[in-house]
Amino acid sequence: MPNQSVLILDDSLQQAELVSDILSQAGYRTTALSNPLQAMEELKGSFFHLVLTDLSMPEISGMEVLREAKQISPETAVIIMTAYGTIENAVEAIKIGASDYLTKPFSTDQLLITVDRVLKSQQVVMENRLLKERLEVSGKDEFELVGNHASMLKIKELIHRVAQDSKTPVLITGESGTGKELAARAIHRLSVRKENPFIAVNCAALPVGLLESELFGHEKGAFTGANTRRLGRFMLADSGTLFLDEIGEMDISMQSKLLRVLQEGEFMMVGGTRPQRVDVRVISATNRNLLQEIRAGRFREDLYYRLNVIPVVMPLLRDRVSDILPLVEHFRQQYWRRHGRMAPMLTPEAQEVLQNYNFPGNVRELFNVLERGSLLAHGPQIEAEDLGLVCTPAVSNAPVSLREASEEAERQALADALERHHWNQRSTSSALGISERTLRYRLQRYNLRKPRS
Ligand SMILES: Nc1ncnc2c1ncn2[C@@H]1O[C@H](COP(=O)(O)OP(=O)(O)OP(=O)(O)O)[C@@H](O)[C@H]1O
Ligand SMILES: [Mg+2]
CATH class of the missing domain: 3.40.50.300 (P-loop containing nucleotide triphosphate hydrolases)
Structure with missing residues (x-):
């Protein structure tokens, strides 16, 4: 994985630089140091994906560096470099949070493989934290x-x-x-x-x-x-x-x-x-x-x-009507993955309705309309009624601009949806596939108010 930042610490600067050179040639961003105190300062200053530290150093041991590093930045992975014969220490280090260890002397390959493996699993950990927040089905x-x-x-x-x-x-x-x-x-x-x-x-x-x-x-x-x-x-x-x-x-x-x-x-x-x-x-x-x-x-x-x-x-979706049916097909194919069964086809009338609809909520609304239609369909096909859309009648005589016509259609669609949902903004907005904020903004823009009854 390219471009990740690695801090290398060894009391022999020459040794640290050797490792650093290998890693930077492999595309990592490296910093080589021989002073543990300076290394901790670095860690406080910027984020490193990985720290490679020698275990036995005078003054401050690699074990302390490890503890400190985990304290300063829990997401940073640590690999211990240890001399042959001190394997117990390496085990101890793993217990307190090191990801892996390398026994000196190690080859270029051993180094690269270990670093790559540790960084990959560290990335998985970091991404998992974010994935949890995402509901989307992958694919x-x-x-x-x-x-x-x-x-x-x-x-x-x-x-x-x-x-x-x-x-x-x-x-x-x-x-x-x-x-x-x-x-x-x-x-x-x-x-x-x-x-x-x-x-x-x-x-x-x-x-x-x-x-x-x-x-x-x-x-x-x-x-x-x-x-x-x-x-x-x-x-x-x-x-x-x-x-x-x-x-x-x-x-x-x-x-x-x-x-x-x-x-x-x-x-x-x-x-x-x-x-x-x-x-x-x-x-x-x-x-x-x-x-x-x-x-x-x-x-x-x-x-x-x-x-x-x-x-x-x-x-806007309404400005690219020719994309509506391809999108329908796209969502139908994904339907399988979401629901474990085939999505129903649309009748020609239902297709017609979609192509004439204004879609104030654009593609997201199309998606929602199809999900709902697939659920509501009684037969093997989605009928026009299943879509729950009110198609605005073609504007009659008045010579209006396209913009006016589409605004009128949008106004009408909003009014209809509000009516259907008894002016409840939350359910109206979710039915239209727009946010409540967007809905409120549109209500203002079209001067739509709940009729007093
Ligand atoms: N061209 C497209 N092809 C396939 N799917 C699309 C396309 N455009 C939008 N979608 C789907 O429509 C939904 C809404 O898209 P997205 O979230 O990217 O819109 P957005 O502009 O960010 O909306 P918002 O402003 O409401 O956040 C998503 O499920 C997305 O996958
Ligand atoms: Mg968005």
């Missing part, structure tokens, strides 16, 4: 961007180009459910960072204080309840991609802190005293119009330009 085509409409082909082409470069920040905008997160994952998966973590943070989900420690981590004792040092998402995303979702919701004071990382490539942990360096590509996404937010004083203009080096604008 390859889960991340495929489906659609051959010209607007979608353009997006795919852009994503490929963006992925060639691994540093430039990307800002993905588009309405709710248009596939912003999917696009972000696609960029990561096509880039050289693909073997390294993709870490997503929803900036709207946490209050400011928590978001800061979530992003930057905190030192032990930084605040009440901070019983251990905890790494932030920026650190976990080191050498990978950090996806800042709903960036438009980020508090203005956090925006300044984020700007600093983007400008200087370093940040402070909460309660920390030393700046931490990371190598992270930032992809952010929002369904807000950030230029409007800037004008309203809610978003920093300088941050906007930092984030928006490459803009990716996701097309």
Whole structure:
């Protein structure tokens, strides 16, 4: 695995440098030291994926270094290097948290294999922590961007180009459910960072204080309840991609802190005293119009330009009607994996209804409509009624622009859904496949109010 950071400690600097040279030639970022105190300082200052330490050193033993390292940074893996004949010590070291040991003298191959194995399992541990939070069923085509409409082909082409470069920040905008997160994952998966973590943070989900420690981590004792040092998402995303979702919701004071990382490539942990360096590509996404937010004083203009080096604008589903049926087919095929049975087919009428529907919740709404339809279908096929969509009648005489027509359709769809759900915003929004916030925003925009009865 390329680009991971390794600290090598041996009281013979020559020996440390020898190991360091081998590892750096294999693509790791290495630091070689002979002084244990200096090594601990390093560990406090920046995150290392791995520490390789000699066991017997004058003054401070490798065992103490191990204990200290685990204390400072529990996520850091430690490999002990020990002389032949001191195997009991190595066993002891494993008990207190070392991942593995190497008996001196060791060959280049033994070194590389052990380091690789330890780092791989360490990555699994780190990823598991994040995976737990994700409900998504895994599977390859889960991340495929489906659609051959010209607007979608353009997006795919852009994503490929963006992925060639691994540093430039990307800002993905588009309405709710248009596939912003999917696009972000696609960029990561096509880039050289693909073997390294993709870490997503929803900036709207946490209050400011928590978001800061979530992003930057905190030192032990930084605040009440901070019983251990905890790494932030920026650190976990080191050498990978950090996806800042709903960036438009980020508090203005956090925006300044984020700007600093983007400008200087370093940040402070909460309660920390030393700046931490990371190598992270930032992809952010929002369904807000950030230029409007800037004008309203809610978003920093300088941050906007930092984030928006490459803009990716996701097309609306209603503007690419020809992609609707291919998406239906795509979701039908995935249905098997989610439910363990075949999804029903759609009748021609049901297909017609989908193609004429406005999809205020875009692809996510299409997905939800199909899940519901598959559940409600009585026969072997999904009928138009099973979709639960009210199709707006073709607008009659008045010569309206496409925009007006589609807004009217959206307004109507919202009104119908609200009616069906007795104006309960939570169930209406989930039926439409949009967030409650988006729903409220639309209600305002279309001036929709619960009728007094
Ligand atoms: N082009 C596409 N092909 C296949 N699936 C898609 C496509 N676009 C979106 N999806 C699916 O639709 C759902 C919504 O996509 P995603 O979460 O990426 O949207 P989003 O723009 O981030 O939405 P929100 O603003 O609500 O967070 C996901 O299940 C995603 O897999
Ligand atoms: Mg999203």
